[in-house]
Amino acid sequence: MSVTAACPVWAPFFGFAGASAAMILSSAGAAYGTAKSGIGIAGVGTFRPDLMMKALIPVVMAGIVAVYGLVVAVLVSNDMNPSSDYSAFAGFVHLAAGLSTGFAGMAAGYSIGVVGDACVRGYLYQPRMFVGMVLILIFAEVLGLYGLIVSLILNTKASSKC
């Protein structure tokens, strides 16, 4: 538990910043995705209530984006302990992991919201569009997954040698 130049006192600031960034930014994306696609889905339900259950897919995918952020925030928080060494390197790696999932999740959530809103309205008029809607949503979701993959790779590299 030493304070050296490699393990400065301020290193946990950046580690916690990473965990927070993952959660905050991906929850912003998920919130936008839920709200924006929810408007379209309620519109679908007004005219075709039988299509509502299948039209809920964008909302589920926006929730998954929030789970990506949760996973990275949990992984980063578990690595931090006041009684063990924590180097500046580990702090910056955790910051990078958090920002990576955070911004990717925010972008994915935004995309799912706009696409979900537009696609369910199309699904209302042409139910054969369901497969196309799901494909587009999957591609939007996988953007968040890319951020998660990079975060997981980075997190394995975080080590503290004082």
Place this chain on the structure above:
Amino acid sequence: MSSYYASKTAFLFYLAGIFALIVFLDLVFTGNGVQFDVGRFLTDTSPYMWALLGVGFTIGLSVVGAAWGIFITGTSLIGAAVKAPRIRTKNLISIIFCEVVAIYGLIMAIVFSSKLNDAELADGEVWPKSAYFSGYALFWSGLTVGVANLCCGVAVGITGSTCAIADAADPQLFVKVLVIEIFGSIIGLFGLIIGLLMTSKVREFDTK
């Protein structure tokens, strides 16, 4: 202001950026460049500042989110209930979902403030590493809980407003659109979980 190329918020960001640049260049050109030190700033400020900022952000931002959600839902609810008065009691649950976001923030602020204790430094003493850890953990946890609840409150507000209007159009839609609102409210719950996780290992502020 509307005739400018950039929006009002962009204008403020540019102004803040120019001010920061002027401060930075002043330090560099007067031979005091070594004072521009992020690590020194982080260690010279008291850990209590960070911790208490976190507590303030927790309750402040959560309540902003809850209030925002309530006014979005409430206005739509009353407007739709003019033509369909039967919806007014059932859709109060959307208002309650937004209120719950503020309760999350309140609970977390109380939990975080219970980790604070008044320790004074003697002359020449520095805070131990665990005190800085506690300060930073409480700051970022507070910000996480606050901003997650802010986003959640707005999302629940928008979907609650959608729920009220859909219910006014067709009563059987209420439960289905409520599902979307539940998905929105889990975002605040995730923020709560992360806030609790980050501060679980926080030790009390001790001068040893």
